[in-house]
Amino acid sequence: MTPTDAREGKYIDEEVATDRRDQSHTKVGQIADTFNYEGVRLLPSRFLTQVDRARNVYGSIPDENILKGFRLSAGLPAPGTGMRGWCASTSAVIFGQLLSGLARLGKATGCSVLTNKAIALFEGWRETLPQDGSAQMRLYDWDKLICGLIDLHKYAGVDTLPELRRTTQWAARTFDRSRHAADGHDFWGAGPGDTSEWYTLPENLYRAYELSGEELFKDFAETWLYEEYWRHFTATAEPEEVLPVHAYSHVNSFSSAAMAYAVTGNKRYLDVCINAYDFLQSTQCYATGGYGPDERLMPPDGSLGRSLDVNGFHAEIPCGSWAAFKLSLYLIRFTGDARYGDWIETTLLNAMGASLPTEPDGRTFYYGDYGMSAGRKSFYWHEWPCCSGTYIQNMAEYHNLIFFKDAKGIFINSFVPAEVRWVRDGQTVLVRQETDYPETEDSTVTIAVERPISFILRFRVPRWSKGASFTLNGAPLSISAEPGQWAAIDRTWVSGDRVIIRIPMELRAMAIDRQHPHRVAIMYGPVVLAQDEACCRRPFSLAPQTALVARLVKEGKSLRFRILNTLPERHTRYLVPLYSLPPFWPYWMYFDLHAPPLY
Secondary structure (H helix, E strand, O other), X not given: OEEOOHHHOOEEOXXXXXXXXXXXXXXXXXXXXXXXXXXXXEOOOHHHHHHHHHHHHHHOOOHHHHHHHHHHHHOOOOOOOOOOHHHOOOOHHHHHHHHHHHHHHHHHHOOHHHHHHHHHHHHHHHOOOOOOOOOOOOHHHHHHHHHHHHHHHHHHOOOOHHHXXXXXXXXXXXXXXXXOOOOOOOOOOXXXXXXXXXXXXXXXXXXXXXXHOOHHHHHHHHHOOOHHHHHHHOOOOOOOOOOOOEHHHHHHHHHHHHHHHHHHOOHHHHHHHHHHHHHHHHHOEOOOOOEOHHHEOOOOOOHHHHHHHHOOOOEEHHHHHHHHHHHHHHHHHHHOOHHHHHHHHHHHHHOHXXXXXXXXXXXXXOEEOOOOOOEOOOEOOOOOOHHHHHHHHHHHHHHHOOEEEOOOEEEEOOOOXXXXXXXXOOEEEEEEEEEOOOOOOEEEEEEEOOOOEEEEEEEEOOOOOOOOXXXXXXXXXXXXXXXXXXXXXXXXXXXXOEEEEEOOOOEEEEEEEOOEEEEEEEEEOOEEEEEEOOOOOOOOOOOOOOOHHHOEEEOOOOOOEEEOOOOOOOOOXXXXXXXXXXXXXXXXXXXXXXXXXXX
């Protein structure tokens, strides 16, 4: 390691620095791409219900309340009542996320109310920005601000580059860039001074560079590259040392590595992202896709399994989902591999899709609760925390998780009711997906075109699945449908063509980690099931050698499974999807299959 002047912020290997300089002007292409909030429309489903509610809640927050703290600080008239909780003095902690989420969701849904609100907030904030560009924010807040300004430019058509330049010049003069080494006692990792959660600064500054081509943003991005942490994942998905550092921010840092790859073309950064993804899947994630008990990464020594006994706050859901969605999307774009869609599916269904909506007063769902003594869905104890900012960003991101495209055709990644309009060979192609998945095993895709057209239609086959099958216009279709791969249909399509994919589902037990093979979540296909409890009941026990199907009976077409009792019970007990459970209703999600019953 070669530390240089602390104000210059360089603390990297000379080999790394040389490698970066040699490839500084190489920009990689993409194998697949999202539709970038354009052309995708959600159809009626619980996901659309979430999005519509978020539009109403976030669109109705008075601008004066959001801007009040900035205006007071600038000595300007400050009407409004302000906000509460984390935003009691200023909304800086989520302001950039609000700009980002409103701009993205306004673009995705065609909602001018959200777009105009984002513009009005920007213009109100701009009046408080002094000429020297001082945003009067911590790195944590300023990083989010940069994201919001970029998104306003990209998705709302507002020229924010003057403000981006001015505030970045201020930041380059101001922020402490010294680094200290992380150790097992440092929650925030190898950060500058006592600053926390700066880890997506490279991601957002590289995005500003892509937007503008200005070296100012690229140079400042390279100041913050997190080489100290990423080097653990350069060559392996099983690093020798796993520090119990802040989980969400360190997972989020891999989006900065992804943008470093996008801008420099240095494959080492892509390797970091791939290895980090595999590390997270094999050692850090609960069955829901969430991670980070007590907001920490866990050494792969059984700590994750033990966390269910000793921790009450198991995963930051909106924030953790945001980082999971981003990393997965980057990897699909760069590699085209279907397997990265699995974390998207798991998180969409069981983490974000199972969360409580943000309330108008700022009450926000923050932690997933999976404890062995029963969990509940509840709101965080302060209003307007960080997860209220990522919540609206996730609502916009739903539109990017379903379909992808490349020069040869279109990909269906998520089985969510939605349609996409896509221009190919001079005509508009409409691809419409109708499904009740995962309540049913089928998803139907219909093609509408002006004239016959050739392209490849690909479907992600989940890695957990067995025996996925297809029909085309009612006739069985013989194509490869390997788990973890894309199943491809290459043909000339005519209007009215209909493809049905069927993905058989079955009960399965997913161990929380290698050290606790009998501490499991019960899943049906991609769905996490939870024991629906009211009172006076106990979690069911199951000897390891007993098949799940011998103890659980699916009732009707719903995903409700009756537990066959071995002892008399006051009430019939059921397993139901975690996403179906209401607020404050107790449930069990993990079970010790070898444990004796409680009397």
